Every structure is written in structure tokens, then in C-alpha cells.
Amino acid sequence: AQSVAQPEDQVxxxxxxxLTVKCTYSVSGNPYLFWYxxxxxxxxxxxxxxxxxxxxxxxxxxxxxxxxKSQTSFHLKKPSALVSDSALYFCAVRDVESGNTPLxxxxxxxxxxxx
Amino acid sequence: DTGVSQDPRHKITKRGQNxxxxxxxxxxxxxxxxxxxxxxxxxxxxxxxxxxxxLEKSRLLSDRFSAERPKGSFSTLEIQRxxxxxxxxxxxxxxxxxxxxxxIAETQYFGPGTRxxxx
Numbered sequence: 001a002q003s004v005a006q007p008e009d010q011v012x013x014x015x016x017x018x019l020t021v022k023c024t025y026s027v028s029g030n031p032y033l034f035w036y037x038x039x040x041x042x043x044x045x046x047x048x049x050x051x052x053x054x055x056x057x058x059x060x061x062x063x064x065x066x067x068x069k070s071q072t073s074f075h076l077k078k079p080s081a082l083v084s085d086s087a088l089y090f091c092a093v094r095d096v097e098s099g100n101t102p103l104x105x106x107x108x109x110x111x112x113x114x115x
Numbered sequence: 116d117t118g119v120s121q122d123p124r125h126k127i128t129k130r131g132q133n134x135x136x137x138x139x140x141x142x143x144x145x146x147x148x149x150x151x152x153x154x155x156x157x158x159x160x161x162x163x164x165x166x167x168x169x170l171e172k173s174r175l176l177s178d179r180f181s182a183e184r185p186k187g188s189f190s191t192l193e194i195q196r197x198x199x200x201x202x203x204x205x206x207x208x209x210x211x212x213x214x215x216x217x218x219i220a221e222t223q224y225f226g227p228g229t230r231x232x233x234x
Contacts, residue, residue, distance in 0.1 A: 004157075032220050043119070043206055043225035044158065051220045090157050094220075102174070103148075103223060105157030 002027045002095045004106035012112045013081045021076040021089050021109045023065075029097025033074040035065055038088040038108070047089075050074060061085070081113045117141060119226035121207050127232045128197055135193045136229045140209030147190050148223060149182055150206040158206055164190060197233045204228045 003026045013019045025031055032051055036044040048059025055067040065076045076089060091106045120139045128134050140147050145166050150158035161180065162172045166187040175181070179197075184190040194201055208223040 034222075036225070041227070043121075043227045044208075046222050046224060049220070049222060092157070102160035102163075102171070104160075107155065107157050 002031075002093050002098065002101065002104050004091050004093050004104055006089075006091055006106035006109045008109050009107075010110045010112065012114060015083055015113050015115050016080050019078050019081040019085070019111065019113070021091075021111060023074045023076065023091030023106060024072050025074060025091070025093045026072065027093060027095040027098070029095050031074075032094045032096060033065075033067060034092040034094075034103070035059065035063070035074075035076050036090045036092065036105075038090065040087075044090060047076070081111075083113045083115050086111055086113045119207055119209050119224055121205075121226040121229050123229055124227060125230050125232075127234065129234050130197060130199060132197055133193065133195045134197055134231065135191050136205055136207075136231075137189055137191050138207030138209075138226060139189045140207070141211075141224055144209035144211045144224075145187070146210045146212060146221070146223075147184055148208040148210075149190070149192050150208065151176070152204040152206055152228070154203075161192075194231075197231075199233045202231055202233045204230050 005024045034049045035047040038044050048057050050057045050067045058064045088108045090108045092103045122137045148163040149161040152158045162182050164184040179195045182192045206228045208225045210221040210223045212221040
């Protein structure tokens, strides 16, 4: 069965500093990986996804994520954090070889960017 | 606004009552998903439709939960005889897979959710 782990419930970072939100995954085959962000009282907004090709994926709002197959990780990064980046971030995975399986989400990581 | 919309945004009900939520997907999106999100957790898949066909419903939480998409456009999620444990955010998402081969590479676009509180 596919699963996602987001090992940090909370990440605090100072405005202007680089940020990393960690995600590791488990699938039987190859993964499709996604990052979403959720602001208070809002639905999830798509940030980026890894399907194939370049391991470094660039997405919305200056975010990027690096796919590392050997470490089964897909960490979200941004070179310079903004206070407006403060939100709840979810990593999600689908197993390429398991048919039309549902998207499986991690528990989320709350990012707090301090001015 | 051409995003996914959900109605109502908030619902408070008493235990034992039935509730129905509506989701309007992005126009021309043929896939529609329902998820439940409880506090401190990520969204949990419930069911999905391709056009009007419900292709997966084994993950609905109990037989009190049902969903429809009669004309392949909007969808409704109904919870009968609500229980306090049903209190959660119910999210809807829609997508338009690029091809049948890469369906699972699709991007799902989420609505704002319906927050249910069962007293």
C-alpha cells in the first residue's frame, strides 16, 4: 500500500531564510508525487508535481521540490520564505503501477514564517 | 470565479439528522472526487466519478454515506443519520486527465470544502 510521511508537524523559519518541508513516501512501484498548500478556511491549492524527468520540479509561488528515488523523498523548498507562505502543506503520492489508486496524503506540516 | 465550488461552506446539524452537500466542479472536468479531512490529518479519499459513473465507492466510510453525479456535472454527498464522528471538513476536487494512459498523473483541483459539525 502506498503511504506518505511528513515527519515534522511544524516548521518555523524566519522571513528571508530558505525553507524546507520534508516528505518521504512508500510505494510498490514508481511514484507520482504532489504538493498542495492549504490556507485557513480554504481548500487545497496545487503547488507542483513530479511525474517523470528532471528530479527538480518548479512550481507556483517560487516553490520547488526535489525527487530523490534512493531516499524515497520529495522535499519542498523555497530559497527565501515570505510571511504569506505561512500555511499547512500536504505531500501526496500515487503509485504508477497500482492502477487507478487514490491520491494518498500525508498528515500535513504547518509552516510558520516569522517576520 | 471558475474554480470548484461547494455549498454550504458550513453546516451544523444534530445527531441523527441527514445532511447533503453539493459540489460544482470546474467546467468540463470529467472527474470528480470527494474527500474527508479531520483535524490534524490530510484529506482521506471517499469516492470518485468519471462523468456520471461512480467508479470507486468502497472507501465510503459506511452505508450511511452516498454520493451521486446524475448528469455528470455537479455532485452531491449525503450522510444519513449523522453521528458526532462525522464532524469534519468534506472536500471536493475535480480534474480533466490528459489521456487515459496518464490518468493518475492528473492534477486535482480542490474546492473550499464544507465544514460539518454534528452536535
